[in-house]
Amino acid sequence: MSGVSMPPNSIYVRRENTAFAFVLAFAGMAAFTPVFAAGKISDGLLPVAVLVWLRFLGGAVTIVSVGVAKRVPVFSRLSPLWKLHLLRAFCGVGGLACSIYAATILPLADATAIGLTKGIIAIALAGLILKEMVTGRHWVAGLLCAIGAYCVVRAASETGTQGSLAFDGVAAALLAAVFMACEALIMRYIAQREDTVTILAYVNVFATLLLAGPVMWLISTQGISLQSLLAFAWLGPLAIVGQSLNISAYRRAGAATLAPIYYGSVILAAVFAYIVWGEIPTPLAVVGACLIILGGVILSIPLQKRETTKVN
Numbered sequence: 001m002s003g004v005s006m007p008p009n010s011i012y013v014r015r016e017n018t019a020f021a022f023v024l025a026f027a028g029m030a031a032f033t034p035v036f037a038a039g040k041i042s043d044g045l046l047p048v049a050v051l052v053w054l055r056f057l058g059g060a061v062t063i064v065s066v067g068v069a070k071r072v073p074v075f076s077r078l079s080p081l082w083k084l085h086l087l088r089a090f091c092g093v094g095g096l097a098c099s100i101y102a103a104t105i106l107p108l109a110d111a112t113a114i115g116l117t118k119g120i121i122a123i124a125l126a127g128l129i130l131k132e133m134v135t136g137r138h139w140v141a142g143l144l145c146a147i148g149a150y151c152v153v154r155a156a157s158e159t160g161t162q163g164s165l166a167f168d169g170v171a172a173a174l175l176a177a178v179f180m181a182c183e184a185l186i187m188r189y190i191a192q193r194e195d196t197v198t199i200l201a202y203v204n205v206f207a208t209l210l211l212a213g214p215v216m217w218l219i220s221t222q223g224i225s226l227q228s229l230l231a232f233a234w235l236g237p238l239a240i241v242g243q244s245l246n247i248s249a250y251r252r253a254g255a256a257t258l259a260p261i262y263y264g265s266v267i268l269a270a271v272f273a274y275i276v277w278g279e280i281p282t283p284l285a286v287v288g289a290c291l292i293i294l295g296g297v298i299l300s301i302p303l304q305k306r307e308t309t310k311v312n
Helices: 018-036 038-042 048-070 083-105 107-115 116-130 134-157 163-191 196-222 225-228 234-252 257-261 265-277 282-300
Strands: none
Touching: 018 038, 018 107, 018 163, 018 234, 018 265, 038 048, 048 083, 048 196, 048 234, 083 107, 083 163, 083 196, 107 134, 107 163, 107 265, 107 282, 116 163, 134 282, 163 234, 163 257, 196 234, 225 257, 234 282, 265 282
């Protein structure tokens, strides 16, 4: 991370344990599935911005309470990584808002599948901004993800979603992928340098403050009742559980290692949507999701280093 030279703290670094990290990551995905579906659950009762704010406000109250109970000096001194926490809060707000909005327009599994293009988007950004090398497999993975996303769009139009709305949903899901890709990189960095309570407290408090003004205006102008707000008070605590599990996973495995397991979120989203709303993905949507997953898996396969022989 540019401008940050803080080395990893051995207290927070865990021994590499891929299997356990996969279990933690999968449990974190399960916790976040209803959070991403909050817009569809709300069914127009609350605006997306209010839902996002409730999620972070509830998260801030929950984690600060945990910090007080555990006597963790969260705000007794300013974290040396506060700028990264603020940047992650911005990415978290953007990613969640776009994800919730996309899921209100598209079937939940479709919106989740498109969001998984974050892997190839991260590669593209690294090539453009960081001038990292983009290899042939990256192009193959990108092509598969693009074809998969196109299949999902076509599937959405076939299920009755108007063309403009389908485009809006896909654009929102892709933007969410950009935000989540950036957040994952930041998460990996800070997870090995600070404790879980501090990490979660900063991101949730910063996000709450970022949205406080606009949300207060929305609540007052739209006459949103306290009862409606309390109906979604579960968002924050559930997200804290998911975030804690994700941080624990990132302490035990790198972002590239964890990437394949996160593609299982499509299955979780499909199962959740079927149980709650009876949504059944179309065959074309299933094909599109599989292509996106395949592209992500190709990106995740580590390259074997060629052994070089020294000539005397």
